Amino acid sequence: MPVRKNRDSLVCTCAILIVIVAEILLFSASDARAGGGQDSAGAKATFQTKCAMCHGPDGTGSEVGKSLNIPDLRSEAVRKVPDAELVKIVSDGKGGMPPFKGSLTEAQIHALVRYVRSLRQHKK
Ligand code: HEC
Numbered sequence: 235m236p237v238r239k240n241r242d243s244l245v246c247t248c249a250i251l252i253v254i255v256a257e258i259l260l261f262s263a264s265d266a267r268a269g270g271g272q273d274s275a276g277a278k279a280t281f282q283t284k285c286a287m288c289h290g291p292d293g294t295g296s297e298v299g300k301s302l303n304i305p306d307l308r309s310e311a312v313r314k315v316p317d318a319e320l321v322k323i324v325s326d327g328k329g330g331m332p333p334f335k336g337s338l339t340e341a342q343i344h345a346l347v348r349y350v351r352s353l354r355q356h357k358k
Pocket residue numbers: 281284285286287288289299302303304305307311312315320323324328329330331332334346347350
């Protein structure tokens with residue numbers, strides 16, 4: 235049934251477009267916040283270089299991360315973890331997660347935790 239098929243692929247195209255638009259909004263929103271200071275822009279860059287290889291650029295987890303059973307940083311489960319605990323996990327490591335207190339300053343780790351929280355705000 236050609237008509238039906240066309241509609242299905244239209245739905246599919248729409249879904250892809252929505253994802254792309256959401257992505258653009260997400261990035262422009264975090265750039266807007268970064269306007270307040272270098273802080274979150276710096277954290278974003280640090281996240282991309284130090285964390286994205288496991289956590290993925292958006293915190294959902296890369297292929298490597300998934301093989302380590304990584305939690306989605308935007309998930310409800312991580313949302314419930316207090317900031318202080320996340321700071322501690324990033325500093326000291328946990329399970330497959332390496333400690334970063336040797337390579338990042340405390341301020342950088344705090345900024346990263348704020349960055350992780352900002353990823354989450356865009357999850358529907
Ligand atoms: C080598 C892969 C790897 C890298 C690099 C990495 N992580 Fe992780 N991360 C993990 C794994 C695996 C876990 C899950 C640990 C567990 O619960 O056993 C985790 C857990 C976390 C958690 C805790 C989530 C929760 O509530 O359990 C946070 C926050 C986090 N990572 C942030 C970061 C940040 C920020 C960076 C960059 C500075 C980073 N990670 C770099 C692998 C990684």
